[in-house]
Every structure is written in C-alpha cells, then in structure tokens.
Amino acid sequence: MQTSFRINHDVRKQSKSASLKLDQWLIYSIMACITVIVFLPMLVVLFASFKTAPQIGNDFPLQLPSLTNLNLENYMVVFTKGKILLGFKNSIFLVVISVAVNALLGTMTTYCLHRFDFKFKKTLIALFALGMVIPGQICEIARFSIMSRIGVYNTIWAPVIIYAAADLMQLYIYMQFIDKIPVSLDESAMIDGATYFQIFYKIIFPLLKPATATLAIIKAVEVMNDMYIPYLYMPSAKLRTVTTTLMSFSSSQFSAWEYLSAAIVVVMVPTILIYIVFQKYIFAGIVAGAVKE
Amino acid sequence: MNSLKTQKNVLLITFLFIPVLLLLVFVVYPTLKLLQTSFTSWDGFSEVQQIIGFKNYKDLIFNSKEIWVSLKNNFLYFIIHLGFIPLEIIAAVILNSKLRGMKFFKSVVFMPYIINGVAVAYAFSFFFSPVNGALNEILKMLSLEGWIQNWLSNPSVVNYSLVSVSLWRYSGFHIVLFLAALQSIPEDIIEAAVVDGANAFKRLIFIILPSIKIVVELMLFLNLRGALQVFDIPFVITQGGPGTASSTFALSTIQMAFKYKNFGMASTMGISLIMMIVVFNWVQKNIFGLKEGK
Secondary structure (H helix, E strand, O other): OOOHHHHHHHHHHHHHHHHHHHHHHHHHHHHHHHHHHHHHHHHHHHHOOOHHHHHHHHOOOOOOOOOOOOOOOHHHHHOOOOHHHHHHHHHHHHHHHHHHHHHHHHHHHHHHHHHHHOOOHHHHHHHHHHHHHOHHHHHHHHHHHHHHHHOOOOOOHHHHOOOOOHHHHHHHHHHHHHHOOOOHHHHHHHHOOOHHHHHHHHHHHHHHHHHHHHHHHHHHHHHHHHOOHHHHHHHHHOOOHHHHHHHHHOOOOOOOOHHHHHHHHHHHHHHHHHHHHHHHHHHHHHHHHHOOO | HHHHHHHHHHHHHHHHHHHHHHHHHHHHHHHHHHHOOEEOOOOOOOOOOOOOOOOHHHHHHHOOOHHHHHHHHHHHHHHHHHHHHHHHHHHHHHHHHOOOOOOHHHHHHHHHHOOOOOHHHHHHHHHOOOOHHHHHHHHHHHHOOOOOOOOOOOOOOOHHHHHHHHHHHHHHHHHHHHHHHHHHOOHHHHHHHHOOOOOOOOOOOOHHHHOOOOHHHHHHHHHHHHHHOOOOOHHHHHOOOOOOOOOHHHHHHHHHOOOOHHHHHHHHHHHHHHHHHHHHHHHHHHOOOOOOOO
C-alpha cells in the first residue's frame, strides 16, 4: 500500500515538472521572439550606421560591419555638418527649464487648490481639466497666431510657454501626493507662527519632492521626444532640438540612409543609457502619469 | 484673523496669477478661438474672417471623402491595438511570473516607448524602404519573395505598416501598465486558488482578469483616445501619403491648416475631434463608472 502510494506520488511530481519545463520553454521562446522584434529595426540601423552607401546597397542588412576597419565617417558627418550637439544642447536646455518651471508652477497651483477654498475654485479646476482634454497638435491651429503676436515665434520660449501652460498632468500627480501630506502639519506650523508662504516653501514644496522627481522623468522624456512643437515654432537652424535635427537630416542633402542611421543611433544611445540607469524610476513615473486619464 | 485672510488672498493671487494667465491665454482662449474660427472661412492671414455659419460642419460631414478615409485609418489603429490587448495581458502575466530573466525582458519590452519617436519613425522608414530596406531583404533571404511589398507606397498596405510601428512603439507601454495592475493583486488570493487546484488558465479567467478589470477598461479608453489622435507616426514616415492614403484625422486637420491654409475647416475639424474626445470621456465616466484617479 505504502509503496504504491509513493510511486504514484513520484509519477505525479515528475509529470508536473516535465510540463513545467515545457511551459518554461514556451515562455522563453515567446520572450525571445519579442526581444528579436524589439531589437531588429534598431540593429539594422546600428549596422548601417557603420557602413558606406555601397555597402548598405550590397550587404544583407543584418551583416555586421567590418570591425577591423570601422567606418566612422557617417558619425563625423552627424557631429560636424549635422550639428547634433547643438540639438542636444537645445533639448537639454528645454528639459531643464521646463522641469523647473513646471515644478514651481505645479506645486504652487496644487498648494492653492488643495489647501484653500475660494471663489471660482470649481471653475478653475474645470478649466484645468479642459486643458487635459484638448489634443496637443490641434490647439496649435489657434495658438499659432497668438505665439507670433506676442513675439515668441522662433525663440526657445515658445515651447517653454506651451509646455508650462498646456501640460497639466503635473497637477494630477501633485494632487495625489499633497493628499498624503497631513493638514495638521500645516496647522502646527501656523501655531508656531509660520505664514502661508513659509508653509509652502518650508513644508509643502520639500515634501512634494518625490512627485517632482516623477514629474521630472515624465517631462524629460516628453520634451526630448516632442516633435511637433519645436518643428512648428522653432524653424531656425540655431534652435533645432535633437528631434528636429534628426528631421533636418531626412529632408536635407544628407538624406542618405548611412548618415540618417548614424544620426538615429546618436539620438537613441543617450536615451537608452539613461533608461538603463534610471529604469526603476522611469517605470514608476510613467505608470503614475498614465493612470491619471 | 483678518490679517490671515489678507495673507490668504495675497498668496492665492501671487501663486495663481501666472498659472491662470497661462491657462487663459494659451488654452482657454485658443479653444474659444478655434470654436469661433470654425464658423468662418479664414485662410490664416487675412484681416477679415468671413462668417459662413455651419457650412464647414456640413462640408465636413457630407462633402469630405478624404477626411472620412482618414478617420477610417484612425479606426484601423484602434481595432488592431484592441486586438493586441489580450496578447499584452498574456505577456504581462508571463513577466509577472517569478521566472529568471523577467526583469530583463520587462526592460526590453518597454524600451521602444522611451526612445525618441522620430528616431523610431526613421528607423522604420529604413526598415520598410523599397531600396535596401531590411524587411524586403529578409523576406528574400527566407525565400518569401512573394511577400515583398512597397510597404510605404502601396495604398492598401501602408496603413498596416504604420500600425505595426505604432504597435512596436506602444505595446510595451501597455504591457507595463498591465503588469503594474497585476502586481497590485494580493498574492494570497492567487496562492489560495493554486491550493484549490485552479490551473493557470482558470486563474487567468476567474481571478486575474476580474482584478484588473479597471485597468483593462482604462486601456480601452486610452486606446480609443490615442487612436483618435494618431499624428506623429504618419506625419514623419509618410506625410499621409501616398496621396492621402495613410492620413489620420489629426494629420488632415493640421495639413488643412498649415498646408492648405484653410483655417476655418481645420478649426471645424479640431472642434469635432475635441467633441469626440469629450463624448468618449463622458461615456467612460458615466457608463463605465470610472472615477478619475482610480
């Protein structure tokens, strides 16, 4: 009796582990397929960026470029004639300014909306909500004439203003965070004689730092990747961002795949490095930002 | 007490002045302006804006075949992304398992979303290119010459090519959102189901799906709004071409304004798009009962 039971048990265990192995095999092959799909277009571009035009014409796209005699000419063109570094400079400037402006205005607005009651508060919140509903590019049809009238067209301030005025997602993120800061903290500070201004910059602003970090991540990704606003409002070659520099590559005299490929790689690599380092925060930030809708 | 009230008013005015000004000048005013322009035949630079009533709206509905075609393209993005939701959920379930390497795969899957969209668009222009394009070369190597296509210049194929770029770019993002939802399911519920003998499929149908119902609904609407607003991918890769075959509603709107200088019609289209989004938001909140922030 005992032995038969035992054998039975063993058999079950064995078949279970066998099916587990099959499952695992299936799972890993699915994931391998996905990985190939993700990397395939990027690898083609990476390889092409080290090849000459005739090589791109003759080689199979996934053939490695010759490593002994690496062709860096395409990259030279991207950095010299393409002026990609200027693009990075402008993009980084835009990111820094936008994050600073949005963090400041966002925390200030949130403090007022969350901690105080006042006339027209509901109207104001409704107007902010309106800003979230209107699709970005569509609004430019009407915004375009305003921007030229106030004289920011073709200056770096046009995108700064639009990012500050129209991206209201930060309000949502800050609102969620400030909700967790107890009002009693404000009250005890008031008893100690703090003014509202002091409460803001000594308590609320510092305690909202994690939300600001989230905002900074989302904003940086958005601003670096934004195409249409810089394209529409900053046609000047001096004001090109990373994205519009890349676009100039495809429409200008260097519109050959070898140069464009090198430019794509130069644009992708910093983002991928930042992504690898800050992955955890990027996941958290993007998820928090998406769930708002 | 009175001084406290003054202090409050001073604070509200100083803190809210700039945000409210920006909001009024760059969001509220343009929206009203858009509404007003939608009743005119304005060309974008004339001093006079001739009022033509609802003519633009009538033309949009009855007289604009290309615009309806572009809206149909938006629908294609919606339907195909919708079809991918079950696959995305399965991928998220796999990534949520405690097998080795899943962290790595999660990073891989999300990477396309983080990369510059224009870089992605050009990488795919190259990938699909008829001259030296990787996809056709790979098909040739696999002896699938019959499948070779002009991926971006054949009007009946181009939209599928562009939707595949959209899938490549956004599926990982969706998977990570589903994954975040899965991770919020308490583990003991799943363990209890395992003890009760529920297999992986049963666990998926009876426990996992009901627990992430809210995120699935959220994704439906994210997808709907996203599909309605597709712009970047066709704008960069095909400019809506060949002809207007791969145009989308937002792209035709922008081209109507800046290319054809018909700001009146473009505004009408913009207002229609906003109305569609508002309707979907209303449906989401009132019919599905989703509260904001949940």
